[in-house]
Amino acid sequence: MEYFLTAARLQHMTMASKELNITQPALSHSISKLEHELGVPLFERSGRNIQLNRYGMMFVKWVEQALDNIRNGMQEIEEWSHPDTGVVSISYLNILGVDLVPTLVRDYQIRYPQVRFELKQGNNGDINNHLEQGRSDMLITSKETTTDHHEWLVIEQIPLYIVVSSRHRLADRPSLKLDDLSGEPFVELKNNCGLRNSILSRVQNSSFTLDSAYDAEDLATVAGFIKAGLGVSVLPKTPGLMLEGLVWIPVLEEGWFWEVGLTWRKDRYMSPAAKRFVEYVGHSSSARIAETLS
Amino acid sequence: MEYFLTAARLQHMTMASKELNITQPALSHSISKLEHELGVPLFERSGRNIQLNRYGMMFVKWVEQALDNIRNGMQEIEEWSHPDTGVVSISYLNILGVDLVPTLVRDYQIRYPQVRFELKQGNNGDINNHLEQGRSDMLITSKETTTDHHEWLVIEQIPLYIVVSSRHRLADRPSLKLDDLSGEPFVELKNNCGLRNSILSRVQNSSFTLDSAYDAEDLATVAGFIKAGLGVSVLPKTPGLMLEGLVWIPVLEEGWFWEVGLTWRKDRYMSPAAKRFVEYVGHSSSARIAETLS
């Protein structure tokens, strides 16, 4: 195709072959092969020069279009796979859309304003499907769901608090141990939201037996239930959950925080734009952790 | 490209390879080669099945368009080179547009109604250029211009008459010899119109010396000059020249006719439609000649 267009443009085999960096017989052969495939000649050979004929002129315009299409396709891929102009496709847990993800995206776009983000949210099951089906490059979720096929990079450790209604009998305590909640109706999460497993595993290590009163769909609903005085729970202290009428009481035991981070599949191709985003998150989160320690 | 589209459509290497009549590794290799050329993967490999990824979906739509274009190009060529639907491209001498060519074309299109004609006219120089440059498949002209690179097929032998004005002193003669025109002002053709050379060569064989009075651009002008009483000439008796006020006097000598026919270059490709037209003209003209003889 490329050969044909060049020969057609220059109407000169030898010059065209030079432009294409091939020998003249190579071009002659391939043009002749094309002509045989089409069943018609594309050039008039009169003496020692060639000239596009009727069929050649017709065919040129189609071939030009075809090659333009291929070039467009390559350019689109190039654009989308370039770190500056490419796309970072992320799925994240619903609750993280309130504060963490928008902050992260905004900060990143100050550095790389041309990068496009493709953001999807959902519960743990949803977003894991996104990742498996390749509809997202990476997830922002809690660590619990990762396997050894996945890479994990922590973004933030959000402290967990015991949350009660302001009218609750424990509402004025400065701090609590988990055991103090024994007998209290506990508002749990329905679907395995990462956080749920995170809390359940901690509970199993303690002597305290959990009295599950309600299963809510998501964290915001849990907060709502507590506010309505229907029970108590353990929640990460994050915007979107800090409703009026809730009291956040620190947990006395060590290590009560919810680890949120980036996860992606080791075996999957990741676009340069996505790679750079991962790198950025790595730097910024380690900077943030260093800051927290000092 | 074809391989990629099939694999993309079926999302299944083995099935695609069967449809393409190649082995599965052949397809795997070529897809992998394409991916390396583009620098990005086009499929997600999860376990034992493949799925188009973001880049693959983008690329598919461009490749589909490109292949459509090539197919359109091939179809257009197919159409134009098919004897039924193709094009017959003819250049002819101006004067033959009055009767011969329209009749020929009309008769042919009764048999092959889908055939398209591309008709150009001009003087001898013009139409010879058309043929040399490949802008026409064939010419309808007089035999004189053909060389051994050309094929020749006679269509009609148009009788030549001595033409004088009705007010001319020879106007009432039933027939004339060429010598009878001695001393008469002769109206000649300017550019070598085939007929001109035809007449001049005959004149050279006779004792008669031609007294060239005017050089006209074309046959119709010759007729006009004669009608105006400016001279006499020899003309083929054909519609378009038979003006009122002209007298057509048969020539006594034998062999005074103008041979008009089809000519084309031996070394040039001729479309099936054009070939069939040539064949038709061959049959119909031999039929006509047989008819004339009987």
Added chain:
DNA sequence: CAAATTCATGAATAAATTTCATACAAAGGT
């Protein structure tokens, strides 16, 4: 848990493209 299915990989083979050498034809210069 074995059998079957599917894709990837690497070496061997088959097919294609390209080059080399050369022939043929047409322009151009003397």
Added chain:
DNA sequence: ACCTTTGTATGAAATTTATTCATGAATTTG
């Protein structure tokens, strides 16, 4: 008119590319 130059075509050899075969790894199925 003859030689030189320029340009294309052709066929065989060399090279590159594509395909197959054999096989391995991974995942799904019965």
